[in-house]
Amino acid sequence: AQKITQTQPGMFVQEKEAVTLDCTYDTSDQSYGLFWYKQPSSGEMIFLIYQGSYDEQNATEGRYSLNFQKARKSANLVISASQLGDSAMYFCAMREGYYGGSQGNLIFGKGTKLSVKP
């Protein structure tokens, strides 16, 4: 069964506007971590933000925030004030087990391609 679902293959957003990228996950663990990565055309995976399953506050990192709704098993990424450089693939990922379990393997979704229009 797919553990990370990203239902938006592609998204467009106007420069300076906010955009939400969807992510739902499936796990039976009580302890897990959720990640968002950005992958520009160069290929590297850039870490954006992390949310632990026991964190009560939604994570924020600059223009990135994670809308964590535990009961719905969703972890949407919100990018505020979009910039042209935000155009990239965005991946949601989950690590089961607080201490990483099996060496902290990450399970990824299929990604969302975000295009920022000037």
Added chain:
Amino acid sequence: ETGVTQTPRHLVMGMTNKKSLKCEQHLGHNAMYWYKQSAKKPLELMFVYSLEERVENNSVPSRFSPECPNSSHLFLHLHTLQPEDSALYLCASSQDGWGYTFGSGTRLTVV
């Protein structure tokens, strides 16, 4: 150098060739990973090494052979590959599953 470095960035090889991908991490991490990223598919975990010992192999064909000589270096030896093995191969490292850091990847084309 800092972070995770992968070489080469691009590789084209024939189906009968033997080549190796190299990954080096300068973060002092104790775990290293190989991921495969094919078009329109999620990243697939191939191999995990912890403290230089292989701890997971997700049913990867034997034409892919990993090697981890020390905690800073990871190789992926390739032989008799198929065209469907063409993909972006990403290396990553972590400290017990924390601080996951990826390299820029090797884009492999099998002809």
